Each structure stands twice: as C-alpha cells, then as structure tokens.
Amino acid sequence: MHLPKEVMTYCPRCHKHTPHDVEKAKKRTASELKWGQRRFRRATRGYGGFPRPKPEGRAKAVRRVNLRYKCQTCKYTVQPASFRAGALELTEAK
Numbered sequence: 001m002h003l004p005k006e007v008m009t010y011c012p013r014c015h016k017h018t019p020h021d022v023e024k025a026k027k028r029t030a031s032e033l034k035w036g037q038r039r040f041r042r043a044t045r046g047y048g049g050f051p052r053p054k055p056e057g058r059a060k061a062v063r064r065v066n067l068r069y070k071c072q073t074c075k076y077t078v079q080p081a082s083f084r085a086g087a088l089e090l091t092e093a094k
C-alpha cells in the first residue's frame with residue numbers, strides 16, 4: 001500500500017485545511033508512571049516471572065499501522081484510528 005508523505009487535510013487547531021506531514025507512529029518508551037506500565041511491573045515482580053506465554057507460530061503478515069499527521073503551519077499532530085496493511089510505504093506526492 002502506498003500513501004503520500006504529504007496530504008491536505010483538516011487541522012483542528014487552524015480550523016481549516018492545511019498541508020500535513022504523514023509519518024508512521026513509532027513506539028515510544030513507556031512511562032513508568034502510566035497505569036499499564038505499573039500493572040506490568042507488579043505482574044512481573046517476584047517469583048513467577050512473565051505473566052503471558054511466549055507467542056508461538058508465525059509472524060503476522062498483515063499488521064496494524066498508526067499514522068501521525070502533523071500540521072505544517074502550527075505543528076499540531078493528530079493520530080487517527082489505526083488500520084491494517086500488509087506493507088505500507090509513504091511515497092513522495094507527484
């Protein structure tokens with residue numbers, strides 16, 4: 001799947017359509033204060049180790065991708081709902 005690197009879309013801060021930069025959302029390091037991370041630390045603590053079994057079987061061919069749209073005028077970023085794609089490439093707009 002090919003998508004343009006730059007799209008014209010609505011910016012909620014500018015209240016109008018502006019050019020946006022598109023990039024794949026990368027995983028950020030989890031904050032130690034977030035609820036999920038605190039729960040994970042509690043679950044892995046002590047004897048017994050990791051709470052979930054190791055994933056078995058093949059790696060998934062189609063994965064969920066998140067995109068971030070950054071407004072070029074005010075730098076406001078929106079991350080809409082993710083979708084599934086086999087291979088996603090961001091290409092230069094022609």
Ligand SMILES: [Zn+2]
Pocket residue numbers: 011012013014018071072073074075076
């Ligand atoms: Zn904007």
